Amino acid sequence: MAVNKATLLLGxxxxxxxxxxxxxxxxxxxxxxxxxxxxxxxxxxxxxxAQEGDSKSVTAALKKTEQEAGQVAREIxxxxxxxxxxxxxxxxxxxxxxxxxxxxKQRAIRLEQQIKVRYSAGKQPRLEMLLxxxxxxALDRMLRYHDALSQTLANDIRAFRxxxxxxxxxxxxxxxTRQAILDRQASLQQELDRLQQLRQQRQTDLAALKKALxxxxxxxxxxKLDQTRLQAVLKEIEASFNVATLVADDTxxxxxxxxxAWPVKGRIGRDxxxxxxxxxxxxxxxxGDAGQTxxxxxxxxxxxxxxxxxxxxxxxxxxxxxYMTLYGYNQTLLREAGDWxxxxxxxxxxxxxxxxxxxxxxxxxxxxGEPQNPSGWLSRR
Numbered sequence: 001m002a003v004n005k006a007t008l009l010l011g012x013x014x015x016x017x018x019x020x021x022x023x024x025x026x027x028x029x030x031x032x033x034x035x036x037x038x039x040x041x042x043x044x045x046x047x048x049x050a051q052e053g054d055s056k057s058v059t060a061a062l063k064k065t066e067q068e069a070g071q072v073a074r075e076i077x078x079x080x081x082x083x084x085x086x087x088x089x090x091x092x093x094x095x096x097x098x099x100x101x102x103x104x105k106q107r108a109i110r111l112e113q114q115i116k117v118r119y120s121a122g123k124q125p126r127l128e129m130l131l132x133x134x135x136x137x138a139l140d141r142m143l144r145y146h147d148a149l150s151q152t153l154a155n156d157i158r159a160f161r162x163x164x165x166x167x168x169x170x171x172x173x174x175x176x177t178r179q180a181i182l183d184r185q186a187s188l189q190q191e192l193d194r195l196q197q198l199r200q201q202r203q204t205d206l207a208a209l210k211k212a213l214x215x216x217x218x219x220x221x222x223x224k225l226d227q228t229r230l231q232a233v234l235k236e237i238e239a240s241f242n243v244a245t246l247v248a249d250d251t252x253x254x255x256x257x258x259x260x261a262w263p264v265k266g267r268i269g270r271d272x273x274x275x276x277x278x279x280x281x282x283x284x285x286x287x288g289d290a291g292q293t294x295x296x297x298x299x300x301x302x303x304x305x306x307x308x309x310x311x312x313x314x315x316x317x318x319x320x321x322x323y324m325t326l327y328g329y330n331q332t333l334l335r336e337a338g339d340w341x342x343x344x345x346x347x348x349x350x351x352x353x354x355x356x357x358x359x360x361x362x363x364x365x366x367x368x369g370e371p372q373n374p375s376g377w378l379s380r381r
Contacts, residue, residue, distance in 0.1 A: 034303070062202070065198055072198060086181045176199065223310070271375070299319070310354055313351075329351055
């Protein structure tokens with residue numbers, strides 16, 4: 001039995017309508033949820049700070065320094081990318097200039113030859129050739145040759161002028177590009193100097209923090225408070241994003257167990273569940289070089305992108321269905337809360353924020369707030 005086209009079209013529309021509705025609703029709601037979440041986390045942070053009596057804590061100074069250093073490092077990364085792009089543009093323009101110069105050289109040779117021939121032919125003006133030539137066929141050939149020579153010469157002169165203009169334009173672009181490179185290099189040097197000053201300030205902040213820990217209960221107390229903060233933040237995120245609709249990719253996170261790409265290349269320096277001061281480590285620490293790119297292991301949306309005590313500059317991705325991944329100790333954060341990312345997208349760079357002594361990435365997986373062993377989720381290598 002034939003299917004009515006209108007009925008088929010209506011059926012397809014009914015099937016697609018929920019997807020379109022979910023996509024639009026989710027997109028509209030995300031920013032609102034993010035703003036609400038940020039407000040709730042700020043209030044939560046203030047509450048925890050008041051309970052701990054550290055509203056003027058040295059950790060506030062460390063936070064400020066590392067946040068500024070992270071922003072500077074981000075700007076340096078952008079400047080490096082701009083310089084690389086400008087360098088490529090300069091190379092392309094140099095190549096174009098070389099090709100134009102070669103073309104002009106060849107055209108100049110041809111023009112010189114044609115002008116000499118035209119000069120020779122010019123000793124017999126067109127009218128004189130017409131009057132003196134007795135053979136009609138020879139006359140016709142001579143006139144055709146004369147006209148063709150004149151037209152070719154005119155065309156080549158126009159092309160030569162066009163190439164000269166192209167050369168001038170290319171030279172102007174080259175000069176602008178080289179000036180832009182010099183400007184970016186100057187800005188880069190300023191940012192590098194500023195970053196160096198911030199790193200020196202960070203050493204001062206760390207020394208003050210170490211002294212405060214020795215006087216106020218030690219590392220054990222700090223580690224417990226840090227974990228409390230993280231758990232509280234995760235609860236706030238879950239409360240704000242209890243249902244996640246990830247329309248960018250319909251591959252569920254749970255189906256990727258044992259097959260996730262590593263967020264950064266490096267060796268595991270500290271395993272999940274390892275103990276420090278009788279506190280279990282709830283992620284893994286992957287050794288890495290400062291500035292190394294940190295990539296998302298799966299598609300999702302950024303629900304947290306900020307500094308968090310004990311974990312430094314942190315990005316948290318919501319992957320839907322109760323799954324989240326955390327990336328901490330970063331040097332800089334490349335994404336903002338509310339951004340959507342795909343697997344493999346750059347989201348941060350490796351660092352030592354949070355008061356760490358070595359560079360590397362803190363990577364954790366959570367399911368409904370409960371720590372999962374990340375090693376079981378990552379692919380074998």
